[in-house]
Amino acid sequence: MNASTIIFYILAATIISGALLAVTSRKIFRSAVFLLFSLIGIAGLYFFIDYEFIAAVQIIVYVGGIIVLIIFSVFLTHGSGEDMKRPTIGRAAFAALAAIFGGVLTMFLISQHTFFPSGKTGIEPSPENIGSQMLSTTEHGYILPFEVVSMLLLAAMIGCIVIAIKIKVPPHKILPETDEDGIEIFDQKQTTLENKQIQL
Amino acid sequence: MNDIGLFHFLFLSCALFFIGIYGFLTRRNLITMLMSVELILNSININFVAFNKFLFPDKLDGLFFTLFIITIAAAEAAVAIAIIINLYRNYNTIDVEEVNSMKY
16 A cells, blocks of 8 residues: 555545535535536546646646536526425436446456556657647548547537527517508507506 | 556546436436536546556557547537526526427
Protein backbone atom coordinates (compact mmCIF):
# COMPACT_ATOMS: atom_id res chain seq x y z
CA MET A 1 0.00 0.00 0.00
CA ASN A 2 2.09 2.88 -1.21
CA ALA A 3 1.18 6.51 -1.70
CA SER A 4 -0.02 6.22 -5.29
CA THR A 5 -2.44 3.44 -4.34
CA ILE A 6 -3.87 5.60 -1.58
CA ILE A 7 -4.21 8.52 -3.99
CA PHE A 8 -5.99 6.31 -6.50
CA TYR A 9 -8.48 5.11 -3.91
CA ILE A 10 -9.13 8.64 -2.70
CA LEU A 11 -9.83 9.72 -6.27
CA ALA A 12 -12.05 6.70 -6.87
CA ALA A 13 -14.00 7.38 -3.69
CA THR A 14 -14.48 11.01 -4.75
CA ILE A 15 -15.72 9.98 -8.19
CA ILE A 16 -18.05 7.22 -7.03
CA SER A 17 -19.54 9.07 -4.07
CA GLY A 18 -19.98 12.23 -6.13
CA ALA A 19 -21.74 10.28 -8.86
CA LEU A 20 -23.97 8.42 -6.37
CA LEU A 21 -25.01 11.64 -4.66
CA ALA A 22 -25.55 13.32 -8.02
CA VAL A 23 -28.05 10.69 -9.11
CA THR A 24 -29.83 10.38 -5.76
CA SER A 25 -29.96 13.91 -4.34
CA ARG A 26 -33.41 15.44 -4.43
CA LYS A 27 -32.28 19.03 -4.72
CA ILE A 28 -31.26 19.65 -8.31
CA PHE A 29 -28.67 22.29 -7.53
CA ARG A 30 -26.88 20.01 -5.06
CA SER A 31 -27.02 17.31 -7.68
CA ALA A 32 -25.17 19.57 -10.13
CA VAL A 33 -22.53 20.40 -7.52
CA PHE A 34 -21.94 16.72 -6.72
CA LEU A 35 -21.56 16.06 -10.44
CA LEU A 36 -18.94 18.81 -10.44
CA PHE A 37 -16.95 17.00 -7.73
CA SER A 38 -17.18 13.76 -9.65
CA LEU A 39 -15.87 15.39 -12.83
CA ILE A 40 -13.00 17.03 -10.94
CA GLY A 41 -12.14 13.61 -9.55
CA ILE A 42 -12.01 12.23 -13.08
CA ALA A 43 -9.67 15.05 -14.08
CA GLY A 44 -7.51 14.09 -11.11
CA LEU A 45 -7.49 10.52 -12.39
CA TYR A 46 -6.13 11.74 -15.72
CA PHE A 47 -3.44 13.66 -13.87
CA PHE A 48 -2.71 10.48 -11.92
CA ILE A 49 -1.76 8.56 -15.05
CA ASP A 50 0.23 11.51 -16.46
CA TYR A 51 -2.18 12.57 -19.19
CA GLU A 52 -2.05 16.24 -18.37
CA PHE A 53 -3.52 17.45 -21.64
CA ILE A 54 -6.67 15.36 -21.30
CA ALA A 55 -7.00 16.44 -17.68
CA ALA A 56 -6.78 20.08 -18.70
CA VAL A 57 -9.37 19.57 -21.44
CA GLN A 58 -11.62 17.78 -18.96
CA ILE A 59 -11.44 20.67 -16.51
CA ILE A 60 -11.89 23.34 -19.17
CA VAL A 61 -14.75 21.72 -21.07
CA TYR A 62 -16.66 19.86 -18.37
CA VAL A 63 -16.09 21.90 -15.24
CA GLY A 64 -15.83 25.25 -16.96
CA GLY A 65 -18.40 24.68 -19.67
CA ILE A 66 -20.95 21.97 -19.20
CA ILE A 67 -21.47 22.31 -15.44
CA VAL A 68 -21.85 26.07 -15.75
CA LEU A 69 -24.36 25.51 -18.55
CA ILE A 70 -26.29 23.01 -16.42
CA ILE A 71 -26.33 25.35 -13.43
CA PHE A 72 -27.59 28.19 -15.60
CA SER A 73 -30.37 26.03 -16.98
CA VAL A 74 -31.27 25.02 -13.40
CA PHE A 75 -31.56 28.69 -12.52
CA LEU A 76 -33.72 29.32 -15.57
CA THR A 77 -36.12 26.45 -15.03
CA HIS A 78 -36.42 25.82 -11.28
CA GLY A 79 -37.54 27.74 -8.29
CA SER A 80 -34.92 27.82 -5.55
CA GLY A 81 -34.92 25.09 -2.97
CA GLU A 82 -37.70 22.95 -4.34
CA ASP A 83 -37.32 19.26 -3.80
CA MET A 84 -37.76 16.99 -6.76
CA LYS A 85 -40.29 14.23 -6.63
CA ARG A 86 -39.06 11.01 -5.08
CA PRO A 87 -38.96 8.18 -7.64
CA THR A 88 -41.58 5.53 -7.06
CA ILE A 89 -40.42 2.46 -5.15
CA GLY A 90 -41.05 0.12 -8.05
CA ARG A 91 -39.08 2.15 -10.53
CA ALA A 92 -36.19 2.76 -8.12
CA ALA A 93 -36.03 -0.93 -7.21
CA PHE A 94 -36.14 -2.00 -10.83
CA ALA A 95 -33.47 0.49 -11.87
CA ALA A 96 -31.22 -0.49 -8.95
CA LEU A 97 -31.68 -4.15 -9.78
CA ALA A 98 -30.84 -3.57 -13.45
CA ALA A 99 -27.79 -1.47 -12.62
CA ILE A 100 -26.45 -3.89 -10.00
CA PHE A 101 -27.03 -6.91 -12.22
CA GLY A 102 -25.40 -5.25 -15.21
CA GLY A 103 -22.51 -3.99 -13.13
CA VAL A 104 -21.81 -7.35 -11.53
CA LEU A 105 -22.04 -9.15 -14.87
CA THR A 106 -19.70 -6.67 -16.57
CA MET A 107 -17.18 -6.75 -13.73
CA PHE A 108 -17.25 -10.55 -13.77
CA LEU A 109 -16.60 -10.59 -17.52
CA ILE A 110 -13.77 -8.09 -17.16
CA SER A 111 -12.15 -10.10 -14.39
CA GLN A 112 -12.31 -13.26 -16.53
CA HIS A 113 -10.63 -11.57 -19.48
CA THR A 114 -6.89 -11.43 -20.01
CA PHE A 115 -5.53 -8.38 -21.72
CA PHE A 116 -2.33 -8.44 -23.71
CA PRO A 117 -0.30 -5.25 -23.57
CA SER A 118 1.58 -4.41 -26.73
CA GLY A 119 4.76 -4.06 -24.65
CA LYS A 120 6.26 -1.37 -26.84
CA THR A 121 7.91 1.69 -25.47
CA GLY A 122 5.57 4.53 -24.77
CA ILE A 123 5.14 7.75 -26.64
CA GLU A 124 5.00 10.90 -24.58
CA PRO A 125 1.39 12.23 -24.53
CA SER A 126 2.59 15.81 -24.69
CA PRO A 127 0.65 18.54 -26.51
CA GLU A 128 3.32 18.52 -29.24
CA ASN A 129 2.84 14.85 -30.02
CA ILE A 130 -0.94 15.05 -29.72
CA GLY A 131 -1.16 18.07 -31.99
CA SER A 132 1.24 16.81 -34.65
CA GLN A 133 -0.40 13.40 -34.85
CA MET A 134 -3.97 14.68 -34.73
CA LEU A 135 -3.41 17.17 -37.52
CA SER A 136 -1.26 14.96 -39.74
CA THR A 137 -2.60 13.76 -43.06
CA THR A 138 -0.70 10.49 -43.03
CA GLU A 139 -2.11 7.05 -42.32
CA HIS A 140 -2.57 7.48 -38.57
CA GLY A 141 -3.61 11.11 -38.67
CA TYR A 142 -6.93 12.34 -37.39
CA ILE A 143 -7.37 15.40 -39.58
CA LEU A 144 -10.63 14.19 -41.13
CA PRO A 145 -12.46 13.56 -37.81
CA PHE A 146 -11.06 16.87 -36.60
CA GLU A 147 -12.66 18.72 -39.48
CA VAL A 148 -15.90 16.75 -39.18
CA VAL A 149 -16.16 17.57 -35.49
CA SER A 150 -15.62 21.24 -36.25
CA MET A 151 -18.57 21.06 -38.64
CA LEU A 152 -20.56 19.34 -35.89
CA LEU A 153 -19.76 22.14 -33.45
CA LEU A 154 -20.84 24.75 -35.97
CA ALA A 155 -24.08 22.87 -36.62
CA ALA A 156 -24.73 22.52 -32.88
CA MET A 157 -24.12 26.23 -32.35
CA ILE A 158 -26.54 27.26 -35.08
CA GLY A 159 -29.03 24.63 -33.90
CA CYS A 160 -28.95 25.97 -30.34
CA ILE A 161 -29.60 29.49 -31.53
CA VAL A 162 -32.48 28.36 -33.75
CA ILE A 163 -34.06 26.23 -31.02
CA ALA A 164 -33.73 28.60 -28.10
CA ILE A 165 -34.37 31.90 -29.87
CA LYS A 166 -37.49 33.72 -28.75
CA ILE A 167 -39.45 34.68 -31.84
CA LYS A 168 -40.71 38.21 -31.40
CA VAL A 169 -44.14 39.01 -32.75
CA PRO A 170 -43.73 41.67 -35.44
CA PRO A 171 -44.99 45.08 -34.26
CA HIS A 172 -47.73 45.38 -36.88
CA LYS A 173 -49.36 42.25 -35.46
CA ILE A 174 -49.61 43.80 -31.99
CA LEU A 175 -51.01 47.17 -33.08
CA PRO A 176 -54.75 47.22 -33.70
CA GLU A 177 -55.55 46.65 -37.33
CA THR A 178 -56.84 49.57 -39.32
CA ASP A 179 -58.96 49.66 -42.42
CA GLU A 180 -58.24 51.78 -45.45
CA ASP A 181 -59.38 55.04 -43.83
CA GLY A 182 -57.21 54.47 -40.80
CA ILE A 183 -60.13 53.65 -38.49
CA GLU A 184 -59.40 50.92 -36.03
CA ILE A 185 -61.21 47.65 -36.46
CA PHE A 186 -62.26 46.50 -33.02
CA ASP A 187 -61.55 43.01 -31.97
CA GLN A 188 -64.85 41.16 -32.20
CA LYS A 189 -64.40 39.14 -29.04
CA GLN A 190 -63.40 42.09 -26.95
CA THR A 191 -66.39 44.11 -28.13
CA THR A 192 -68.86 41.38 -27.24
CA LEU A 193 -67.22 41.04 -23.84
CA GLU A 194 -67.65 44.73 -23.20
CA ASN A 195 -71.28 44.53 -24.31
CA LYS A 196 -71.88 41.73 -21.84
CA GLN A 197 -70.34 43.74 -19.06
CA ILE A 198 -72.54 46.69 -19.94
CA GLN A 199 -75.62 44.46 -19.85
CA LEU A 200 -74.62 43.15 -16.45
CA MET B 1 1.96 3.32 -9.69
CA ASN B 2 3.21 -0.22 -9.24
CA ASP B 3 0.04 -2.01 -8.28
CA ILE B 4 -2.64 0.18 -9.80
CA GLY B 5 -3.34 -1.59 -13.05
CA LEU B 6 -5.82 -1.66 -15.85
CA PHE B 7 -8.41 -3.56 -13.84
CA HIS B 8 -8.73 -0.84 -11.23
CA PHE B 9 -9.62 1.64 -13.92
CA LEU B 10 -12.01 -0.74 -15.66
CA PHE B 11 -13.87 -1.50 -12.43
CA LEU B 12 -14.09 2.18 -11.60
CA SER B 13 -15.47 3.11 -15.00
CA CYS B 14 -17.88 0.17 -14.88
CA ALA B 15 -19.26 1.34 -11.53
CA LEU B 16 -19.56 4.89 -12.85
CA PHE B 17 -21.35 3.70 -15.98
CA PHE B 18 -23.98 1.78 -14.04
CA ILE B 19 -24.49 4.62 -11.57
CA GLY B 20 -25.25 6.73 -14.63
CA ILE B 21 -27.65 4.06 -15.88
CA TYR B 22 -29.41 4.01 -12.50
CA GLY B 23 -29.80 7.78 -12.57
CA PHE B 24 -31.07 7.73 -16.12
CA LEU B 25 -33.73 5.15 -15.25
CA THR B 26 -34.95 6.71 -12.01
CA ARG B 27 -34.86 10.42 -12.75
CA ARG B 28 -37.80 12.06 -14.41
CA ASN B 29 -36.33 15.52 -14.73
CA LEU B 30 -34.66 16.37 -18.03
CA ILE B 31 -31.68 18.21 -16.52
CA THR B 32 -30.83 15.38 -14.14
CA MET B 33 -31.19 12.88 -16.96
CA LEU B 34 -28.68 14.97 -18.89
CA MET B 35 -26.34 14.78 -15.88
CA SER B 36 -26.62 10.98 -15.92
CA VAL B 37 -25.69 10.96 -19.59
CA GLU B 38 -22.62 13.04 -18.77
CA LEU B 39 -21.61 10.47 -16.14
CA ILE B 40 -21.94 7.67 -18.69
CA LEU B 41 -19.83 9.54 -21.25
CA ASN B 42 -17.16 10.19 -18.63
CA SER B 43 -16.94 6.53 -17.73
CA ILE B 44 -16.35 5.75 -21.41
CA ASN B 45 -13.57 8.33 -21.46
CA ILE B 46 -11.87 6.69 -18.48
CA ASN B 47 -12.00 3.39 -20.35
CA PHE B 48 -10.38 4.82 -23.47
CA VAL B 49 -7.62 6.56 -21.54
CA ALA B 50 -6.89 3.48 -19.41
CA PHE B 51 -6.65 1.21 -22.45
CA ASN B 52 -4.34 3.68 -24.14
CA LYS B 53 -2.15 3.99 -21.07
CA PHE B 54 -1.83 0.35 -20.09
CA LEU B 55 -2.23 -1.65 -23.30
CA PHE B 56 -1.01 0.56 -26.14
CA PRO B 57 1.38 3.16 -24.74
CA ASP B 58 3.02 3.48 -28.17
CA LYS B 59 -0.10 5.02 -29.71
CA LEU B 60 -2.27 8.02 -29.00
CA ASP B 61 -5.58 6.85 -30.50
CA GLY B 62 -7.34 6.49 -27.15
CA LEU B 63 -6.49 10.09 -26.37
CA PHE B 64 -7.98 11.23 -29.66
CA PHE B 65 -11.15 9.28 -29.05
CA THR B 66 -11.41 10.87 -25.62
CA LEU B 67 -10.92 14.33 -27.05
CA PHE B 68 -13.61 13.76 -29.68
CA ILE B 69 -16.02 12.33 -27.10
CA ILE B 70 -15.53 15.39 -24.89
CA THR B 71 -16.21 17.67 -27.87
CA ILE B 72 -19.35 15.81 -28.88
CA ALA B 73 -20.55 15.74 -25.26
CA ALA B 74 -20.21 19.51 -25.10
CA ALA B 75 -22.21 19.95 -28.31
CA GLU B 76 -24.82 17.49 -27.09
CA ALA B 77 -25.19 19.25 -23.74
CA ALA B 78 -25.61 22.62 -25.45
CA VAL B 79 -28.31 21.36 -27.81
CA ALA B 80 -30.07 19.47 -25.01
CA ILE B 81 -30.17 22.54 -22.80
CA ALA B 82 -31.51 24.66 -25.67
CA ILE B 83 -34.30 22.10 -26.13
CA ILE B 84 -34.96 22.01 -22.37
CA ILE B 85 -35.27 25.78 -22.14
CA ASN B 86 -37.58 25.87 -25.15
CA LEU B 87 -39.66 23.10 -23.59
CA TYR B 88 -39.86 24.97 -20.31
CA ARG B 89 -41.09 28.05 -22.15
CA ASN B 90 -43.92 26.11 -23.74
CA TYR B 91 -44.94 23.71 -20.96
CA ASN B 92 -43.69 25.45 -17.80
CA THR B 93 -42.23 22.14 -16.65
CA ILE B 94 -39.34 19.89 -17.62
CA ASP B 95 -40.72 16.69 -16.16
CA VAL B 96 -40.76 14.05 -18.89
CA GLU B 97 -44.04 12.56 -17.69
CA GLU B 98 -45.94 15.80 -18.09
CA VAL B 99 -44.53 16.69 -21.48
CA ASN B 100 -46.53 14.30 -23.60
CA SER B 101 -47.14 15.97 -26.92
CA MET B 102 -44.91 17.25 -29.67
CA LYS B 103 -47.44 19.67 -30.99
CA TYR B 104 -45.62 22.89 -30.15
